[in-house]
Amino acid sequence: MxxxxxxxxxxxxxxxxxxxxxxxxxxxxxxxxxxxxxxxxxxxxxxxxxxxRVYVRDLENRLLEIDFDKNHLDYERKGHRGKNELIAKALGVAKGYRKVLDLSVGLAVDSVFLTQLGFEVTGVERSPVLYALLKEAFAKTEKEYLKSYQLHFSDSLQFLKENKGKLDIECIYFDPMYPHKKKSALPKQEMVVFRDLVGHDDDAAEVLKEALTWPVQRVVVKRPMHAEELLPGVRHSYEGKVVRYDTYVVG
Known part of the structure; x- marks a missing residue:
């Protein structure tokens, strides 16, 4: 370790x-x-x-647990639209791209969904506690499509610098943590603990800049619907009701 x-x-x-x-x-x-x-x-x-079972509690007794089979965080999306999902379109599913590097796995909701959609996902998580929870969850799951998931414990910027050209990757996916609004409603207990563990991605622009130097076809950044582009140069934006996927075409 x-x-x-x-x-x-x-x-x-x-x-x-x-x-x-x-x-x-x-x-x-x-x-x-x-x-x-x-x-x-x-x-x-x-x-x-x-x-x-492996889980985390804080001093206020709030719980954070990752279990792909219990599905309490909606890991198994029954009504998805397959290739028509915005995240799939952004990553170039229509062009046959399947090998994705997820730079900020977090609770792995998007990572698991991409795997469910047929993508081969390699994930990077820099929080040691989240990495531990994820490692145990992937080891425990009975879902066959998650057995091939490759999880790495590393800072995403460091990982990009050390592994450029070494991995068989076609697209990069990045979902940086957004500073939460002070007036927003208190999130569920999992999100409170999650934010305490992860904090904000203050180096998000630097991570994206490094990602854009990789020999891949696309880099996709998940953003709040009305947020500015993380960096200029977005080729396409796939917009939903709450978030959008900004696609940078590299290859």
Missing amino acids: SVVSASLNSKICVVASSEALSKAQAWADFFKCPLNPVNLSDFFFHFHVEND
Whole structure:
């Protein structure tokens, strides 16, 4: 497992049941944090490892769990339109493009949907806690179309710089975190914990600039409907009711 930044270990601890101590110790080593500390209140995030379940709670008891089979975050979209989905059109499904690099996996809602639509997805996640939750969810899932998913723990900008020309990728997908509006309604508990873990992508423009140097056909950026382009040069925009997909044609 990769080395995690030292700032995390003061915020998180691992809490394990007796039958899951081996797995829990591996994640404690990954986070460089205590396992089953005496004073749980000293840590804002509690990474729970049980025999058949892994999840995170914060000090306010809000829960974040990723489970592709339970589908509580709408991972299995029954009524999708296949090749007519905007995200599929933006990525060039009509031209036969299938191999996608997702630079910001997050909760993997879009990543899983792309896989469901027939894309071969390689994902990058820089939050160590989200990476751990995703890693466990992909290992646990019984959905065959997710078995081939390739997940990497890395900062997206660093990943792009280190892997240019090394991967068989046709398109890049990027969904940067947006600063949330102060007047917006309080999101569900999963989103509160998610935002606390991830923060904002302040380097989003720099990541996109680097992505545009890759030998791929398209780079697609998901944006709020009325937001400015992340960088100039958008060739096509596929607009929905709430978000749009800005497509940069590279190859």
